[in-house]
Amino acid sequence: MPRTGLEIQLAARPVGEPRPGDFHAVTVDVPDPGPGQLLVRNTWMSVDPYMRGRMNDVPSYIPPFAVGAPLEGGAIGEVVAGGGDEIPVGTTVSHGLGWREWALLEPRTYRVVDTALAPAQAYLGVLGMPGLTAYAGLLDVGELRDNDIVFVSGAAGAVGSLVGQFAKLRGHTVIGSAGSAAKVAHLTDDLGLDAAFNYKDGPVAEQLRAAAPDGIDLYFDNVGGDHLEAAIDVLNVGGRVAMCGAIAQYNATEPVAGPSNMMTVVGKRLTLRGFIVTDHGSRLADLVTHIAPALSEGRITARETVVDGLERAPQAFIDLLRGANTGKMLVRLG
Structure with a gap:
């Protein structure tokens, strides 16, 4: 049976503070993965201040979001299909296609994360x-x-x-x-x-x-x-x-x-x-090496503000810009 899933699209470019009407929840068909692709069921996603800039149609260091298309951002998910023996079903990965329940990932657009080292959502925060x-x-x-x-x-x-x-x-x-x-x-x-x-x-x-x-x-x-x-x-x-x-x-x-x-x-x-x-991606391995032990030993506090449900992600983002979060603002999908 074909899969369907919810995604959050940009309905209009915000003027000033974003409003709920600037976002639109849409149910879409989810294709099967092709050669080299992974199909991932997202379990966590991030909302971040930089996303506000991508909602404006202005030149920047990163392309703007397109109206009528899903937003993007950091996410964590579990592989459902397509990884073969190298990345088996159930593997947890970090990637950039948040704001949706299902993500179809191209090669080299994700990284496998070690949930024995830290909770999955830590890779959207302290280890991300x-x-x-x-x-x-x-x-x-x-x-x-x-x-x-x-x-x-x-x-x-x-x-x-x-x-x-x-x-x-x-x-x-x-x-x-x-x-x-x-x-x-x-x-x-x-x-x-x-x-x-x-x-x-x-x-x-x-x-x-x-x-x-x-x-x-x-x-x-x-x-x-x-x-x-x-x-x-x-x-x-x-x-x-x-x-x-x-x-x-x-x-x-x-x-x-x-x-x-x-x-x-x-x-x-x-x-x-x-x-x-x-510009500093080469530092990521150093970060995990030096900070993961401090996290597990309690020398680092990774405070989180968690909102449940993809449909609540727009309000979580609006609240983030209002300063409603302490620590990392996360949306839990699964």
Whole structure:
């Protein structure tokens, strides 16, 4: 009997904050795998802030989503057919065709993951793209150095929460910002950060300077805007910024003002460097080797916010952009 499955398509390009009507759930036929292909039943999928940019029809480092076509993103699934003896039925794989119940995967578009090493969904979080972003952003882009004082914005999110913990594992002083009192408590009480503040409680620059009286040496930027301006003010001479994202402006409908203190970059000889995680894929094996033991030993906390059901993925994404998640936002399909 032919298979059918649900997929979430982009119904319209959002203007400002995405709305439920910008998404459409469609039942489609699921073909059998051809030579070299795998048919996978997805069990977990990821929603991530970068997806908002792909909903706009503008030039970027990655093609935009097409209206009337399924969205894409990180997913974990179990092989149902097509792998042969090399990848037997039941094998768990990570791939990029989320937002659907079934995925037909081409060769070299997936990787087998070891669920004995960590739970399957960890490969969408701490051992996946967010973990790699934090790991490469700290070590390669931010050039983490001995005795650095590190500031991370969006510190309770999927990437930010790992940045803070990875730096703490290496013995650094870490300061984080988040958007609620509960998240601030999570940063200090659960993740072990040295200081944290709620950016809604007052000017970011004042709160950051109070939390870092000796200045900061490395800023991992997930927010942009007032956070970046504040960090430039508080960075020490020779400081560095790893520019990962700017979630504060993802839903903006008008131009967003940049930092007003850019001449400070010159005087302090700062380095501001943007990066895309896909440029650092060679670091993935290092990430798993060094972080999986810390995860299993409880030295890393991989907090998750889980939503059940593919049909609820659009709302999970909307809620993510509103800051409703602590840690990684995941949708459980199976």
